[in-house]
Amino acid sequence: MKKILLSSAAIVAFAGAASAEITLSGSATVGYNDDHEGGVYADADIDFTASQELNNGWTAALSYGIELEQLEYSDDDGMGIDQGGSFDGNVLFSISNDMYGLHYGDTEFAAASLWSGVSDMASDGFSEKDGEEILKFTGKMGGIEAAISAPVLNDSQELGQMSFGATGSFGNFGFGVAYQEEGEAMSATNGLEGDYNEEEILGLFVSTDLAGASIKVAYASNETAGTDSTGIEVSYPIGDVSVGAFYVSESDQDDGFGVSVDYASGPASVSAFYNEVDGAAEVGLEGSYAVNDDLTVFAGYIDDDNLEGGAYIGAEYDLGGGASFLASYGDADEEGDDEFGAKDYKDGMTVQLGLSF
Numbered sequence: 393m394k395k396i397l398l399s400s401a402a403i404v405a406f407a408g409a410a411s412a413e414i415t416l417s418g419s420a421t422v423g424y425n426d427d428h429e430g431g432v433y434a435d436a437d438i439d440f441t442a443s444q445e446l447n448n449g450w451t452a453a454l455s456y457g458i459e460l461e462q463l464e465y466s467d468d469d470g471m472g473i474d475q476g477g478s479f480d481g482n483v484l485f486s487i488s489n490d491m492y493g494l495h496y497g498d499t500e501f502a503a504a505s506l507w508s509g510v511s512d513m514a515s516d517g518f519s520e521k522d523g524e525e526i527l528k529f530t531g532k533m534g535g536i537e538a539a540i541s542a543p544v545l546n547d548s549q550e551l552g553q554m555s556f557g558a559t560g561s562f563g564n565f566g567f568g569v570a571y572q573e574e575g576e577a578m579s580a581t582n583g584l585e586g587d588y589n590e591e592e593i594l595g596l597f598v599s600t601d602l603a604g605a606s607i608k609v610a611y612a613s614n615e616t617a618g619t620d621s622t623g624i625e626v627s628y629p630i631g632d633v634s635v636g637a638f639y640v641s642e643s644d645q646d647d648g649f650g651v652s653v654d655y656a657s658g659p660a661s662v663s664a665f666y667n668e669v670d671g672a673a674e675v676g677l678e679g680s681y682a683v684n685d686d687l688t689v690f691a692g693y694i695d696d697d698n699l700e701g702g703a704y705i706g707a708e709y710d711l712g713g714g715a716s717f718l719a720s721y722g723d724a725d726e727e728g729d730d731e732f733g734a735k736d737y738k739d740g741m742t743v744q745l746g747l748s749f
Contacts, residue, residue, distance in 0.1 A: 415441040419748040423718075427740025436460040449489045457482040457498065482523075493530040502528055502539035503570035506557030507595055509610040510623030511638045512648045512669045516595050516612035518572055519553060522585030527551065536560040545576065546583035552576050553590065570595040574616055591616035604628060619644045632657040645670045659683070672697040686710040699726040704737045714748040 418438035424431065437460070443453040459482070482498035503518040528541035538558040542551040553575025559568040574592040578584040597610035605628040613620040623640035633655050640648040650667035659682035667674045678692030688708050694701030706720025724739035 412442055412444040415439075415443070417441075417749060419746065421744055421746045423742060423744030425738050425740050425742045427738070434460075446487075450487060451489070452487045453485070455484040455498070457484075488530070491532050495526075495528045495530065496544075497525055499526050499528050499541070501526060501543075501555045501572070502530075502541035503555040503557045503572045503593070503595070505539060506537065506559050506568060507570040508559070508568060508597055508599075508608070509595060509612060510597075510608060510621075510625040510640055511650060512667065513610065513612050513621040513623055513640050514642050514645060514648075514670070515614040515617075515619045515621040516593065516610075517589045517591070517614070518570060518593055518595070519555065519575075519589045520587040522587040524583055524585060524588065535562075543575075543584060543588070547579075547581040552582070552584070553588075564600050566599040568595075568597050617644075623648075642670070674698075674701065676701065686712075696725060701725050702739065706737070706742075716746045718742065718744040718746065 416438070418436065420434075420436035422432070422434040425433065437457065439455060439457045441453060441455040443451055445451050484495065484497035484499055486493055486495040486499075488494070498521065500521050501519045504520045507516065507518055509516045524543040525546075526541050526543050528539055530539040531537075536558060537560065539556070541555045542553060544550075545552045553573055555570075555572040557568070557570040559566065561567070571594050572589075572592065575588075575590045576582055576584065577590045578586075578588055584590075592615040593612065594615065595610065595612040597608060599606070599608040601607070605626055608625045609623070610625075611620065611622050620643045621640055623638060625636070625638040627634060627636040629635075633653060636652040636654075638648075638650050642648065646668075648667070648669040650665065650669075652663065652665040654664075655662045660679070661681075662677070662679040664677045665675070674694065674696045676692065676694035678690070678694075680688055680690040682688045686709055690707070691703075691705040693703045702722055702724035704720060704722040706718065708719075709717045711717060720737050720742045722737045722739045722742070
């Protein structure tokens with residue numbers, strides 16, 4: 393991450409005597425895949441953040457994120473790089489202190505930001521950000537963190553679905569509640585994207601540590617669909633091994649359950665798991681080994697009834713300065729699937745150069 397100090401006279405939005413801080417961060421990748429991408433691909437994300445300390449402990453901040461959508465190389469017409477790529481800008485403005493904050497733009501819905509359910513619950517589909525402009529108020533007081541939000545509808549500029557979340561602790565127990573009202577359905581004009589869910593949903597969870605084990609119990613009710621999920625999740629460390637399990641009782645589909653065993657010691661790590669959700673099973677074994685400080689090799693196999701798995705093998709080399717080189721080979725269960733395994737590996741042979749700053 394690089395930081396540049398500029399005088400506030402150059403930043404109209406943050407006028408004042410003190411200087412404003414401009415932060416530049418981002419990532420970029422360029423690579424070649426012989427199957428899914430059809431050749432060369434590239435994408436980049438760049439974030440600019442300007443912040444200014446105000447009076448009485450308040451800070452104003454403005455962030456602008458630029459996403460360069462993927463550019464692909466096409467052999468079909470000999471034209472080289474596809475010109476369909478584009479820039480998408482995301483803006484977030486906030487003013488906050490140690491207790492309160494007001495945020496507008498590219499921020500998460502309140503319920504989704506504070507909800508912590510059990511794995512693979514069917515009824516906890518809280519709306520998640522996917523390009524919407526969201527107005528959110530956050531607060532912290534007496535060990536309680538809370539937030540309330542609503543998207544701004546593009547067609548009317550009115551506030552849409554109200555979303556609320558709160559978490560806290562009492563002694564050895566943590567707790568949380570999340571709620572979203574029934575909202576306006578997605579459309580081409582109101583700015584609500586693919587991860588927006590217009591249904592009314594209520595969720596509650598409680599967590600604690602008992603005899604070295606971490607335990608969470610959660611309940612979610614989809615009031616619109618008339619369904620609910622009740623689950624429990626447990627994890628227990630035994631030296632270098634961590635054992636986990638979950639079970640979810642569902643009102644309108646087969647109950648879900650799963651077990652996992654994770655091992656990490658020195659340069660080696662291995663993860664094995666079995667999940668069954670709504671009658672569809674997923675079993676996997678994944679591992680990695682750090683040959684030295686720069687080179688890590690990895691391999692894994694996932695068998696998924698929903699054809700979202702496959703086998704992969706590869707290596708990643710740290711070039712220093714936030715740069716890395718990746719070479720991998722994946723054999724996906726479903727042809728063209730490019731998101732499976734621990735790092736969303738691509739089907740086919742991939743070589744990729746990455747940079748973060």
